Amino acid sequence: MNENSRPNDWGVLLLAHGAPDKLEDIPEFLLQVRGGRPLPPSAVEEITRRYALIGGGSPLLAHTRRQAEALAPRLKLPVYVGMRNWHPFIAEAVERIACDAICRLLVICLAPHNSRTSIGLYRNALDEALTRIEAPPKVTFIEDWHTEPFLIQAFAEKLRSVLTDAREAAGRDVPVILTAHSVPERTIAAGDPYDQQVRETAARVAETAGCQLWSSAYQSQGMTGEPWLGPTVESVLEELAGAGHRHVIVAPVGFLCDHVEVLYDIDIALKDYARTKGLRLWRTESLNDSPLLIEALASLVLPRVRLRASTTAS
Secondary structure: OOOOOOOOEEEEEEOOOOOOOHHHHHHHHHHHHHHOOOOOOHHHHHHHHHHHHHOOOOOHHHHHHHHHHHHHHHOOOOEEEEEOOOOOEHHHHHHHHHHHOOOOOEEOOOOOOOEEEEEEEHHHHHHHHOOOOOOOOOEEOOOOOOOHHHHHHHHHHHHHHHHHHHHHHHHHOOOOOEEEEEEEEHHHHHHOOOHHHHHHEEEEEEEEOOOHHHHHHEOOOOOOOOOOOOOEEHHHHEEEEEEOOOOEEEEEOOOOOHHHHHHHHHHHHHHHHHHHHHOOEEEEOOOOOOOOHHHHHHHHHHHHHHHHHHHHHO
8 A cells, every 4th residue: 555545545547448458469459458359460461451551559558648747737636547458457547546644536538438348348347446455446437528628629629720730722712521530330239338428529529620621431441241330431431522522631530649549540540542533632630648638538537536525525
């Protein structure tokens, strides 16, 4: 136990997907993602190629740690980081939380839209980790935060900046595609709220940024034979090119920081595809450690901490 800890201390745990730090980690990382089920060697080779093109490893952990470092002084609370599929694993973060004698823990997934393929799996991993420690903290788990006002402002701020440059280059209004990671169609058919929440975020960001021409689409479909949620970004790009557009903006509103789905899937694969259709593709900057993103995270924590504190005091 940390000698400076106090009973009933609050802590915050940020959860993210996790990503390999270097190319040689990729096979083990993919086994983690797939619960021990191996991918075909050709798929492993393709994923390794993609990471090589973005520098050999993912910046996801570095960005997540910077988010935690910026959030902690704003909250005046300790902020921990746990990854579902790579180090530091959620279980490793929970061990640190136990050592620090945290009694109340507020947990935020750095994926604002709720899906059982993401948030559900994070929660399962957390619940399992908590069973392994004595006297686990009382947990408040944020299920989703896709309409949090500061989050919408953060995405809109990045979009407005690109809109100005793209409109000037095009000499006309430029269509915007607001994207999120696709999920298997069966997930939505089973009642998952993910699609509805992504569309709601996209609509609010577009309105706040002053977009006239916009649509939402899904990217980064998995390498499986089953149907994945659409429309795909590629299909929307083809439609826009057919309508005579020569410029397009992609605004990933399902991701909070740079990682392979942004740096490869958009910056390399989608830009190359757009070029074959005669389109110049612009991308909004990722939020990373944007002050507005940090304020969004703080706004999820502070009211809940104050409410619990006042309830305890009464």
